[in-house]
Amino acid sequence: xxxxxxxxxxxxxxxxxxxxxxxxxxxxxxxxxxxxxxxxxxxxxxxxxxxxxxxxxxxxxxxxxxxxxxxxxxxxxxxxxxxxxxxxxxxxxxxxxxxxxxxxxxxxxxxxxxx
Amino acid sequence: xxxxxxxxxxxxxxxxxxxxxxxxxxxxxxxxxxxxxxxxxxxxxxxxxxxxxxxxxxxxxxxxxxxxxxxxxxxxxxxxxxxxxxxxxxxxxxxxxxxxxxxxxxxxxxxxxxxxxxxxxxxxxxxxxxxxxxxxxxxxxxxxxxxxxxxxxxxxxxxxxxxxxxxxxxxxxxxxxxxxxxxxxxxxxxxxxxxxxxxxxxxxxxxxxxxxxxxxxxxxxxxxxxxxxxxxxxxxxxxxxxxxxxxxxxxxxxxxxxxxxxxxxxxxxxxxxxxxxxxxxxxxxxxxxxxxxxxxxxxxxxxxxxxxxxxxxxxxxxxxxxxxxxxxxxxxxxxxxxxxxxxxxxxxxxxxxxxxxxxxxxxxxxxxxxxxxxxxxxxxxxxxxxxxxxxxxxxxxxxxxxxxxxxxxxxxxxxxxxxxxxxxxxxxxxxxxxxxxxxxxxxxxxxxxxxxxxxxxxxxxxxxxxxxxxxxxxxxxxxxxxxxxxxxxxxxxxxxxxxxxxxxxxxxxxxxxxxxxxxxxxxxxxxxxxxxxxxxxxxxxxxxxxxxxxxxxxxxxxxxxxxxxxxxxxxxxxxxxxxxxxxxxxxxxxxxxxxxxxxxxxxxxxxxxxxxxxxxxxx
Numbered sequence: 089x090x091x092x093x094x095x096x097x098x099x100x101x102x103x104x105x106x107x108x109x110x111x112x113x114x115x116x117x118x119x120x121x122x123x124x125x126x127x128x129x130x131x132x133x134x135x136x137x138x139x140x141x142x143x144x145x146x147x148x149x150x151x152x153x154x155x156x157x158x159x160x161x162x163x164x165x166x167x168x169x170x171x172x173x174x175x176x177x178x179x180x181x182x183x184x185x186x187x188x189x190x191x192x193x194x195x196x197x198x199x200x201x202x203x
Numbered sequence: 204x205x206x207x208x209x210x211x212x213x214x215x216x217x218x219x220x221x222x223x224x225x226x227x228x229x230x231x232x233x234x235x236x237x238x239x240x241x242x243x244x245x246x247x248x249x250x251x252x253x254x255x256x257x258x259x260x261x262x263x264x265x266x267x268x269x270x271x272x273x274x275x276x277x278x279x280x281x282x283x284x285x286x287x288x289x290x291x292x293x294x295x296x297x298x299x300x301x302x303x304x305x306x307x308x309x310x311x312x313x314x315x316x317x318x319x320x321x322x323x324x325x326x327x328x329x330x331x332x333x334x335x336x337x338x339x340x341x342x343x344x345x346x347x348x349x350x351x352x353x354x355x356x357x358x359x360x361x362x363x364x365x366x367x368x369x370x371x372x373x374x375x376x377x378x379x380x381x382x383x384x385x386x387x388x389x390x391x392x393x394x395x396x397x398x399x400x401x402x403x404x405x406x407x408x409x410x411x412x413x414x415x416x417x418x419x420x421x422x423x424x425x426x427x428x429x430x431x432x433x434x435x436x437x438x439x440x441x442x443x444x445x446x447x448x449x450x451x452x453x454x455x456x457x458x459x460x461x462x463x464x465x466x467x468x469x470x471x472x473x474x475x476x477x478x479x480x481x482x483x484x485x486x487x488x489x490x491x492x493x494x495x496x497x498x499x500x501x502x503x504x505x506x507x508x509x510x511x512x513x514x515x516x517x518x519x520x521x522x523x524x525x526x527x528x529x530x531x532x533x534x535x536x537x538x539x540x541x542x543x544x545x546x547x548x549x550x551x552x553x554x555x556x557x558x559x560x561x562x563x564x565x566x567x568x569x570x571x572x573x574x575x576x577x578x579x580x581x582x583x584x585x586x587x588x589x590x591x592x593x594x595x596x597x598x599x600x601x602x603x604x605x606x607x608x609x610x611x612x613x614x615x616x617x618x619x620x621x622x623x624x625x626x627x628x629x630x631x632x633x634x635x636x637x638x639x640x641x642x643x644x645x646x647x648x649x650x651x652x653x654x655x656x657x658x659x660x661x662x663x664x665x666x667x668x669x670x671x672x673x674x675x676x677x678x679x680x681x682x683x684x685x686x687x688x689x690x691x692x693x694x695x696x697x698x699x700x701x702x703x704x705x706x707x708x709x710x711x712x713x714x715x716x717x718x719x720x721x722x723x724x725x726x727x728x729x730x731x732x733x734x735x736x737x738x739x740x741x742x743x744x745x746x747x748x749x750x751x752x753x754x755x756x757x758x759x760x761x762x763x764x765x766x767x768x769x770x771x772x773x774x775x776x777x778x779x780x781x782x783x784x785x786x787x788x789x790x791x792x793x794x795x796x797x798x799x800x801x802x803x804x805x806x807x808x809x810x811x812x813x814x815x816x817x818x819x820x821x822x
Binding site for chain 1: 796797798801802805
């Protein structure tokens, strides 16, 4: 087997994920890009498990399983936040979330802001 | 009771009275008066017992603190001169306490006042008996703070706080020298115990002794109001009149002269110091006497006369006659306390300090008149009153001292001083008691109540008779401080040379009488012509002091204060402000939106990865 092919595919996947995180404005798509990066890592773990002799056998595969579970939980939390964001602002564009504005009044009384 | 107990008891008795007086509530006047009078009376009794029983000098020494090689002792050192001065201090303090009960009858802060007077007395007695330089310094400094408190007692007077601060600061200037002198002596002698200091003097380098003597002289000039540190004394008249009597007669100004007699060998060995003291004394005698001629305030006349009389004492010290200086100190204590208390009675009745509001008080206040007449006669040296013998002794000491130009100068200025003293004392006497009353207060005046009259009359006795002690056999020997290698002074010497001061006195009196007789309602000082305002302002030395010292110091202080606020405070506050600003900038960076935060995160990860790769390839 040629491990180069899955490695290159994983790198491409990871690059696509990074590009998505940096360039996408939609929060849901940003989350999907993060999933891409996680799956790239999973691919590397599984590939490496077959090519590298480890002290613990099949550690890579087990680790990939863990990552999948964690990713599922993470997506649940992430989507909940996105949903809350949409309720708050009726928009999920990440670059319109102003972090340098004074947040105090928003904390006091959450309200819809139409722009 | 043994002498070892009685000696330390002398300052402790008024100290206890003072400390218990301070805790009394403001309304308990009677208790405060009783405490004050009891403290002073106790001191008088102890002092008299000591004066009777002490023939040979004795000391008690207890080691107090040991600092490295230096030992500080607590103990008294009493000889017969000490007991005499202590009796004078006690008697004057007692008179002042009795007098104050009536003089301050409507004062709402009488209890602390009485306690402060007791503390003042205790401090002076501590200086008188102290056997150790540090103990002496303690008394010396307590007197400084007491004079500040008492001069500023009358808060209704606008000038009182300024006068109190001035007295404190001017004497403080001298006290710095005094402290340095004590340290210099103590460190070089290895002990602050006066006996040991004096014993180790011959072994010390001459320059050290001279420096110590000159530094001590600065403190003496400050406390005893010698030129150029005399300016506080006339202003101190803002205090209540009994306080003036206390400061001028027995405490404070007497302390400087007394300390010089106590440490006389230091000044004899520290060669030019006695000459410096003599020059200071001569200038002081002249300034004081001339300034007294033109004052209108009766208390200021007496204040300037104190300056001039203390000059006589310093002059006696300078020509090598400490016993004579102490003799004049004792007689001066008697008649100056009398004069101030008498003047206080007059001010109390007339309601004004100004002599132009007095006149014709001879018939209305006969007891005060006769007592003041005795006091003024003693001041100008009218035989056979006390001042005659002591001033004559000063002049005799000057004329019989050998060596140098100083005794001649002292003698000449002393004679001139006698003339001017007779003139201004005569002016005060005529302006106050003779002629027609010049104000409603003066025409309604009458003798004050007994607590004010009795001390004045009682003090007239020593003012008249104290000089006759000069005929006692061993009086000169008793007044000579026991450490001093000077020939025992004979204090009484009537002879042909007595004629010179008497002639000067008669000239002064006749002159002022002739001038006054032309128009009894007007001030003889008007004949001083253009000199009058110069004398009235005491040669403008206050202005000179203001221009040369006060203003530059205040300007410098302002600069330093603003430099402190701008540079030092600015550095501290600028550091804080800069940190807060930098924090704000960093906080603004941290509030980035998600895209920029993600980019920054990626950049960071790449940077670390690159660094790790570089590090990995290097090893």
